[in-house]
Amino acid sequence: MCSPVYLMVVSFPLTSTHAAQCRYALGMEDGTIPDSDITASSAWSDSTEAKHGRLSTGAGDGAWCPLGAVFPSASEYLQVDLRSLHFLALVGTQGRHADGHGQEFARSYRLRYSRDGRSWITWKDRWGQEVVSGNKNTYDVVLKDLGPPIVARYVRFYPLADRVMSVCLRVELYGCLWNDGLLAYTAPVGHVMHLSGSPVYLNDSTYDGSTEAGVQFGGLGQLVDGVLGGDDFTETKELRVWPGYDYLGWSREALGQGSVQIEFHFQKTRSFHTMQVHSNNRHTQGVRVFRKVECQFKPGLLLPWSSPPLLLAIPLEDLKDPSSRPISIPLGGRPAQILRCQFTFADRWLLISEISFYSGTPRPPPPPPHTHTHTHTLHTCFITLLLFSEADFAATTPRSGLPVAKHDSSNTAILIGCLVGIILLLLAVIAVILWRQYWKKILGKAQGSLSSDELRVHLSVPSDSVVINNTHNDRERERCDGEGEYQEPSALLRPREHTRQDSTGKHRGRDCFPSPTEEPPPYPGAPPYPALSPPSVPHYAEADIVSLQGVSGNNTYAVPALSSPSPTAADCSPLPDLPRQCLVFKEKLGEGQFGEVHLCEIESPQDLPNLEFPFNVRKGRPLLVAVKILRPDASKNARNDFLKEGKILSRLKDPNIIRLLGVCVSSEPLCMVTEYMECGDLNQYLSHRVLLDKTGPAHHAATISYPALISMASQIASGMKFLSSLNFVHRDLATRNCLRPIKIADFGMSRNLYAGDYYRIQGRAVLPIRWMAWECILMGKFTTASDVWAFGVTLWEMLSVCQEQPYSSLTDEQVIDNAGEFFRDHGRQVYLSRPDICPQGLYELMLSCWNRDCKLRPSFAHIHSFLTEDAMNMV
Missing domain, CATH: 1.10.510.10 (Transferase(Phosphotransferase) domain 1)
Structure with a gap:
């Protein structure tokens, strides 16, 4: 139906969503980073050399300790080589305890980083402060968010002191790979806008390069930090920063020319498919999306610019809409290591918050399996249609300056065939959506705003009564407690292999819960659900509130009967629906009238993009979770309460409150997945x-x-x-x-x-x-x-x-x-x-x-x- 075309391997850029989840431990604690990549300026002895500076480990004498004093020179450092560019969101530090024989820790430190190993940059926070507050004792791990984040291969920790004293350090880095491959961008310095006499600073305040003659070069900053600005550029997503912080902006009058030129330098040559520019369009204040963009491509550092340049107009039909928006610009798969783009003003001001690139390397598609020919053809049609649309767009743009594409009968036939294929695929998707509509309706009702009728009750009745296995808690206490005030965290045990067999005797793999067509038990080898116990008495006297049971206890949170939602309420985003097959059973924690609580593991949390996992998950390590299961024979009211509970608990996103991570509601039994704290109460x-x-x-x-x-x-x-x-x-x-x-x-x-x-x-x-x-x-x-x-x-x-x-x-x-x-x-x-x-x-x-x-x-x-x-x- 469609002629063969080349497929694109897409490298997705860092977005605000990915930036929020880009918090994986990179391997100091679990050994993913080898000893050879951890170096230091000096060390006390072999037992305190750089390789011992790993968070929560006690090898050698328990930490890296420099030979010289860190006061007043502040020249001793611990260096970590990540082998490739990484986006770093936070760092963790710890002192040295060494089973009571050491009491050294760093009360503060500086960070320096490098992308090439030659030029080093001192990290500063959003207010220009270089010193990072460190530890107050030898045992607590102190995690510090890096605002702004760092893009680097090498990172150095410089411990500081206010007097001559011994200092030791253990560290961990948290982030993810920097897939964008962007090394630096060059752009004019941002300007200051005056609104009603108040300044709005639209400068790139976190840029880590150099500035000369009004141009910033050799660094990265707010255009690639993963934070998207809002509709009102005077409002910011960060606290205690100045108006305009989320945007980099230029005035046509102050710049003295009709366009803004930005140049991007990448690690290596790559094929650019799309550039996405998040731009502000608050036209009532003289700010509009750029009118057109002209891009030039340089395949290598020593090669000339390719010709002709790519010139595209931006046809915006909703210019009256003041909303900020991402503008996707097709780049036609052109190869380049350096990309230079001129953004033409459409009004007095141009404001850009983020620029991302979608790029890949062309390669021939593998022969599709016979059973998937139709799917593969539709995929090919999608790509053909995308390329055809780009060519058509370029040809019909009045100011493009590009040659007009030829529209012959073969192209028309391809387009019609692709449209038919897309329609068939859409019909299949609609059928799947309708099939799942029942569960979506139930979850949607639970996630909706609670009405005043729902919020007014006169008796608080528990929905469950969970009995916790005390022997398990004793075991966890032994694992977490130690002698003295300090406790070294111990490594988690690897998950036990749980296999199950079907009627043919074949293994069906590990699974914490049964499929919807199976009867209990909820995991391999578990006893069947016990008979339902008699209803228990209410746990509290009358109160004008909704009484909700916590995930593993009773009547934890109560919501006052309000006529309208609280203006300070947290954002109620949909609960992530986690695949139950990712949950590996460890042991049963307790049970009650309407359900059970299990201890499970998620072996690869990084493979679940919709899981809002805790930021301290170690790379390659499983995540322990508590899973509350509703009995399949629970009443309709119990099911509704279960879903309503999940909705309300999803609002509780705070470092000092147990976090609801997700739900399993697409099939029976209904489950809630929460954080699990292994060290007891x-x-x-x-x-x-x-x-x-x-x-x-x-x-x-x-x-x-x-x-x-x-x-x-x-x-x-x-x-x-x-x-x-x-x-x-x-x-x-x-x-x-x-x-x-x-x-x-x-x-x-x-x-x-x-x-x-x-x-x-x-x-x-x-x-x-x-x-x-x-x-x-x-x-x-x-x-x-x-x-x-x-x-x-x-x-x-x-x-x-x-x-x-x-x-x-x-x-x-x-x-x-x-x-x-x-x-x-x-x-x-x-x-x-x-x-x-x-x-x-x-x-x-x-x-x-x-x-x-x-x-x-x-x-x-x-x-x-x-x-x-x-x-x-x-x-």
């Missing part, structure tokens, strides 16, 4: 430690220091500040519901270990009364202010190192009576006493959290500020 961690005082630790006793406690408390406050900004109410904040590293979760109520922390009201509810504000106990009123009360109790737990229950001298009934004393306010109410290590100022913060008047309790923003700025210096 904060209550168990602290209860096995003693406070570190000036007399030193007891023999063989694990210790915890006051600064470490305050640091963890500030992380809890940070997570609660985020929840409160979304008007989310937790209702069960306690150390048992804070996992390590600090992430707020909801496991506490579901574990037999903490059954004594909950009080059962006969026939009504199960309540964590020792953590609850008086208005929660007596009136069933749960608000952010009641979460503040619970935070005060949680902080008291931490400073008491979880050695006793709150109000341990009172019975449950006396705790309830004490809530009545708060209500009567006759001065007879009992407060938790000040822990020995707690400074008076910090205890006064606790007392303010327990204020009878909920309006007088501090906000989580105030609490977080106090803990990060004041509390750390009180002891």
